[in-house]
Every structure is written in C-alpha cells, then in structure tokens.
Amino acid sequence: MMRKINWMLTMLLTVAVVGFAQAQSQLEQDLADLRTWMQKRSVQADSAITAEWPTVKKEFKELTYSLDNNTKKLSDKSREEYNTYKQQYKEWEAYNESQLVDLDGRELERWERNMTGTTNIDRVKPVHLRDAFIRALEYTRQKKQNWSLRDWEYAEFVVGELNTRKAQTQDLLSTGDKIKIAALQVEFTALKRGREVKDSYKQAREDNR
Numbered sequence: 001m002m003r004k005i006n007w008m009l010t011m012l013l014t015v016a017v018v019g020f021a022q023a024q025s026q027l028e029q030d031l032a033d034l035r036t037w038m039q040k041r042s043v044q045a046d047s048a049i050t051a052e053w054p055t056v057k058k059e060f061k062e063l064t065y066s067l068d069n070n071t072k073k074l075s076d077k078s079r080e081e082y083n084t085y086k087q088q089y090k091e092w093e094a095y096n097e098s099q100l101v102d103l104d105g106r107e108l109e110r111w112e113r114n115m116t117g118t119t120n121i122d123r124v125k126p127v128h129l130r131d132a133f134i135r136a137l138e139y140t141r142q143k144k145q146n147w148s149l150r151d152w153e154y155a156e157f158v159v160g161e162l163n164t165r166k167a168q169t170q171d172l173l174s175t176g177d178k179i180k181i182a183a184l185q186v187e188f189t190a191l192k193r194g195r196e197v198k199d200s201y202k203q204a205r206e207d208n209r
Contacts, residue, residue, distance in 0.1 A: 027066065027070055031067060034064065034067065037063055038089075046095070048189050050096050050160075051163055054164050055163060103154060108157065116132045121162060122164070129162070129166060133181050134180075140155060141191075
C-alpha cells in the first residue's frame with residue numbers, strides 16, 4: 001500500500017513538473033512574440049502609431065493577456081524584459097490617448113464617405129480595401145493644400161480606420177494589395193509630416209519677427 005502511495009506521489013510530482021515546464025516554455029514563446037511585435041512597432045513613426053492606435057492597443061492586449069496572468073512564472077531576466085515592454089507601451093498609451101480628438105459624428109461620416117466611399121469602413125471587403133486606400137490618398141493629394149489642422153485630424157482618423165481594417169483582414173489580402181497599401185500608408189504619413197514641418201517653420205518665422 002505504501003509503495004502504491006509513493007508511486008502515485010511520484011507520478012503527480014512528475015506531471016506537475018512537466019506541466020510547469022510546458023507552461024514556462026509557452027510563456028517564453030509569448031514573450032518572444034511580444035518582442036518581435038515591439039521591435040516592429042518601435043521603428044514606426046509616432047504619427048503611424050497614432051493612426052493605427054486602436055489596432056495597436058488591441059494587439060498589445062492580446063499579446064500580453066497570458067503574460068499578465070502568469071508573470072510570476074517567468075524567469076527574472078524575462079520578467080525584467082517584459083516590464084520594460086510594458087513601460088514602453090505605457091508611454092505610447094499616454095501619448096496617443098492624449099492625441100484622441102472629439103470628432104463630430106456627422107462630420108466624420110462626411111469625411112469617411114468622401115475619402116473612402118463608405119461610412120462602414122469596418123465592413124470593407126478585403127478585395128476592395130486597396131481601392132479604398134487609393135481613393136483616400138487621391139482625396140488627400142487633391143485637398144491637402146487647403147486643409148486646416150482640424151481637417152487633418154478627420155483625415156488621419158479615417159486613414160486610421162482603414163489601417164485597422166487592413167490589420168483585421170491581413171491574411172486575406174493578396175501580396176500585391178499588401179505592397180500597394182503599405183506604400184499608400186507611408187505616403188499619407190509623409191504628407192501629414194510635411195504639413196507639420198511647414199507649420200513648425202511658419203511658427204519659427206513668426207517667433208523670430
């Protein structure tokens with residue numbers, strides 16, 4: 001009887017050890033996935049992060065769900081690395097949440113319709129997403145000279161919705177569409193940054209008068 005009890009205890013201990021090792025291995029993989037994601041996002045311009053903020057926020061939450069619930073199971077080194085990523089994300093969050101603007105609903109719908117042809121961007125089919133981006137950039141090129149900063153806020157929000165839709169349908173897009181959309185995303189960021197540089201130069205000249 002005693003031998004049987006010892007055998008059962010040994011089996012339970014073995015199962016517990018194996019289970020812990022597997023859980024730790026999965027957490028290390030989760031951390032590796034987060035590391036790759038952070039590296040990818042860190043090289044993006046601040047304006048690009050802002051434009052995609054709803055998607056960035058959702059992705060970070062999904063990537064850290066398991067890590068947050070099992071932080072104590074990480075090694076000291078991995079826990080330190082994870083805390084560094086969380087701190088960097090908090091800085092992004094503080095900045096981007098402060099950039100959110102109170103946009104008028106009806107006016108936003110007008111901008112969505114003018115830039116993309118629809119007010120239901122979250123339902124644009126993958127096959128039509130490229131055309132929606134093309135239309136948005138064509139509209140931006142044509143109108144940007146007369147846009148106020150408020151206009152840019154609406155335009156940036158609409159493009160942000162397109163970026164979110166792209167992230168949602170990434171696996172359903174053709175390689176050609178991905179390349180074209182990526183180029184258009186970069187162009188919009190460059191146009192927005194060009195406006196910011198122009199405004200900064202104008203302000204500097206006025207300050208020096």
